[in-house]
Amino acid sequence: MKRQVDLLVQLQEKDQKIDQLRWQIRQGPERLKGLETQLQTLDQVIEADKKRVEELQQGQREYESDIEDGVAHIRKSRGRLMGIKNNREYKAFLREIEDTEKENAKREDKVLECLEEIEGLNQGFELKEDEVSTRRDGLESERKAVDEEVARIEEELADVEHGREELMQTIDSNLLGKYKQIKTTSGSIVLSLVNHATCGACHLGIPPQMYNELQRQDTLQLCPHCQRIIYWKEAEPTP
Numbered sequence: 736m737k738r739q740v741d742l743l744v745q746l747q748e749k750d751q752k753i754d755q756l757r758w759q760i761r762q763g764p765e766r767l768k769g770l771e772t773q774l775q776t777l778d779q780v781i782e783a784d785k786k787r788v789e790e791l792q793q794g795q796r797e798y799e800s801d802i803e804d805g806v807a808h809i810r811k812s813r814g815r816l817m818g819i820k821n822n823r824e825y826k827a828f829l830r831e832i833e834d835t836e837k838e839n840a841k842r843e844d845k846v847l848e849c850l851e852e853i854e855g856l857n858q859g860f861e862l863k864e865d866e867v868s869t870r871r872d873g874l875e876s877e878r879k880a881v882d883e884e885v886a887r888i889e890e891e892l893a894d895v896e897h898g899r900e901e902l903m904q905t906i907d908s909n910l911l912g913k914y915k916q917i918k919t920t921s922g923s924i925v926l927s928l929v930n931h932a933t934c935g936a937c938h939l940g941i942p943p944q945m946y947n948e949l950q951r952q953d954t955l956q957l958c959p960h961c962q963r964i965i966y967w968k969e970a971e972p973t974p
């Protein structure tokens with residue numbers, strides 16, 4: 736029985752190794768997904784900035800056209816000013832010209848604001864496009880590294896799986912059935928090492944009678960608490 740339990744312990748090690756390798760294989764693409772998301776976010780920011788520049792340019796054109804209209808209006812009003820004899824009407828015309836000039840001054844400020852914001856955004860583009868290109872390069876080399884790593888792990892996985900197949904041929908089929916059954920209910924720990932009469936998986940005590948039998952290593956013993964196969968190892972002699 737000791738020999739068979741030893742083989743089951745080896746099988747468990749291989750199964751755990753296989754789980755670990757499969758987990759590692761899944762991690763690579765996850766890492767890439769994170770980098771891709773960062774890149775997409777940056778692209779979205781650039782797109783939003785470009786749209787903002789278009790809006791600002793549109794606004795600038797509108798202000799400039801309003802300024803031109805204002806200037807034309809002022810010129811026309813000035814022309815008519817000459818012919819006005821009535822003092823009140825004259826003053827009203829002057830006020831209107833003044834108001835239009837004030838409006839135009841405000842529009843000129845707005846044009847300047849647009850130009851400043853456009854300039855700021857244009858400067859930002861260069862930095863952001865640089866960052867996009869750096870990150871794109873980074874993503875490409877990471878993708879290559881992940882591909883290589885996954886290929887290496889898959890090779891190792893194939894080796895371990897092959898070893899597992901061979902190992903299973905040497906294990907009693909009833910025991911193998913028991914192993915699979917416990918694995919379904921208890922997860923990756925099927926065999927539990929007992930140390931100082933305590934189950935290593937559930938950490939509960941093994942009754943003395945059972946512990947004695949376990950140390951004889953000639954029958955299959957299950958932990959009375961977690962129902963896993965328990966096994967025992969003679970302590971390494973202390974040097």
Ligand SMILES: [Zn+2]
Binds near residue numbers: 927934937959961
């Ligand atoms: Zn237990």
